[in-house]
Amino acid sequence: LYSHVKRHLRKIIEIRGSYYISLPKEWVKGFSLSKGSYLEVSIDQLGNLTIKPAERPSRKPYRKVSITADDHVDSKIVIAYLSGYDQIEVVKGGGISRNIRRKIEDVTSLLIGLEIVSESVDRIVLECLPVDVVDVWKFIKRMDSIARSMYIDSFRALANRDNEIALSVIERDSKVDKLYFLVVRMIRSSLMDLRTLIDKGLSPLELLDYRLMSRDLEEIADNAESMARNVLNVISRPSRDYEECLDEIEQIVLSMDNIERDIMEIYEKRLFHASMNIRNRLMKPREQLRRLMDMCIEERRYVSLLPVVNDMSRILSLIADLNDLVAR
Numbered sequence: 001l002y003s004h005v006k007r008h009l010r011k012i013i014e015i016r017g018s019y020y021i022s023l024p025k026e027w028v029k030g031f032s033l034s035k036g037s038y039l040e041v042s043i044d045q046l047g048n049l050t051i052k053p054a055e056r057p058s059r060k061p062y063r064k065v066s067i068t069a070d071d072h073v074d075s076k077i078v079i080a081y082l083s084g085y086d087q088i089e090v091v092k093g094g095g096i097s098r099n100i101r102r103k104i105e106d107v108t109s110l111l112i113g114l115e116i117v118s119e120s121v122d123r124i125v126l127e128c129l130p131v132d133v134v135d136v137w138k139f140i141k142r143m144d145s146i147a148r149s150m151y152i153d154s155f156r157a158l159a160n161r162d163n164e165i166a167l168s169v170i171e172r173d174s175k176v177d178k179l180y181f182l183v184v185r186m187i188r189s190s191l192m193d194l195r196t197l198i199d200k201g202l203s204p205l206e207l208l209d210y211r212l213m214s215r216d217l218e219e220i221a222d223n224a225e226s227m228a229r230n231v232l233n234v235i236s237r238p239s240r241d242y243e244e245c246l247d248e249i250e251q252i253v254l255s256m257d258n259i260e261r262d263i264m265e266i267y268e269k270r271l272f273h274a275s276m277n278i279r280n281r282l283m284k285p286r287e288q289l290r291r292l293m294d295m296c297i298e299e300r301r302y303v304s305l306l307p308v309v310n311d312m313s314r315i316l317s318l319i320a321d322l323n324d325l326v327a328r
Contacts (some may be wrong), residue, residue: 019094023051049142062086069096074107080182081111081128083170083187085180088114088126095121111176112182133190134200136183136210143179143217144264147170148257150224151315154231155253158308159246161235169228173255176221183214213267220260220318227311234304242305245295248288252312255285267326275327290311 010021014028028034032054040054065085067076069092089095090104096307104124108114113129150169157166187207190197194204234242266274288314296306 005183033290043048049232062121063169064089066091068092068158069100069104073100074103077104077107077114077126078111078181082184082188083103084185084192086128086130088128090124090126092122096124098328111179112178113232128185131182131186131286132200133186133202136157136207139179139183139186140210140214140217141264141268143176143183143262144220146176146179147217147221147224148260150176151312152220152253152257154227154308154311155249157228158231158234158242159250163232163235163315166228166232166235170225173225176218180218183210187211192281209325213322216318216322216325220315221315223311223318227308227315230307230311234308237304239304243304245292245302245305248292248310252285252288252292252316255281256316256319260322263322263326264321266311272326275323279320282316282323285316289316 004311006024008024013020013022016034033039040052042050042328044050064087064328065080065083067073069090073090075086076309077090096104096167101124104126105116108126112159113131115129116124117127118125130161148244150172153165153169156162156171187210190202190207191204197204197207211226259278262277266272266278289309292305292309293313295301296303296309
């Protein structure tokens with residue numbers, strides 16, 4: 001376009017706290033740019049600013065699906081949601097019954113970003129709010145935070161014989177389920193547009209990691225919910241013999257919390273070599289749980305506590321799976 005380097009002096013203009021410079025008219029015309037055109041702005045290691053024309057970001061196609069309002073409508077909506085559809089139309093010739101409407105409302109409340117936007121006698125339209133895949137790690141970290149709080153609070157409910165704490169843990173599981181469905185939807189939708197995915201600095205392999213991590217975290221939350229339910233059974237009985245081992249249970253729960261927290265940090269900071277140290281740290285809580293299991297089964301002590309110990313063992317195993325995932 002140019003046979004030699006041309007230099008232009010421009011003065012910075014400040015408008016409401018933002019800074020602007022004008023572009024050379026011949027440069028704008030030479031690249032057939034106009035109002036609304038996209039420019040790529042980059043800064044190199046020396047602080048030099050480079051501006052060049054950029055392709056207009058491709059707009060992701062708006063995907064619609066129509067399903068029949070029958071007894072399986074809730075499962076169909078979940079499948080469409082996870083498959084990345086932006087609009088889900090539910091139809092039924094002759095009208096949608098109250099029972100089916102209730103099912104649609106219930107499943108909608110379980111799926112983040114899904115809203116009923118229009119409704120008539122024989123048609124209900126649901127739309128999913130757009131979510132950027134770059135935010136997927138934020139949602140996974142939220143899943144991790146809630147899941148850890150669930151098994152910690154299950155122990156607190158046991159130690160304090162507090163029904164309310166245990167019930168609050170059970171209610172929290174639905175929050176993790178919602179986040180899990182959202183993460184799966186985001187990942188599936190992104191894999192349909194690899195170019196945009198790469199432009200955002202993500203890779204299919206990284207999304208696979210996110211998918212597996214979210215699955216493990218969702219299962220940790222499920223087992224923490226089971227732990228809370230089993231704690232309710234234990235504290236409903238008059239016997240308090242299990243209180244002799246509360247200190248050891250607390251040590252195990254705190255170890256699980258610290259290890260899981262560190263695994264997430266290892267992945268976020270790409271400190272993959274540190275996963276070997278995590279494997280060593282997992283040995284102590286494993287041995288403690290094995291000893292508790294023996295007391296419950298072989299020595300017939302703290303028998304009522306056995307389901308709780310089983311839940312803790314499964315949670316620790318899932319935490320180990322998380323560590324194997326981040327190991328490189």
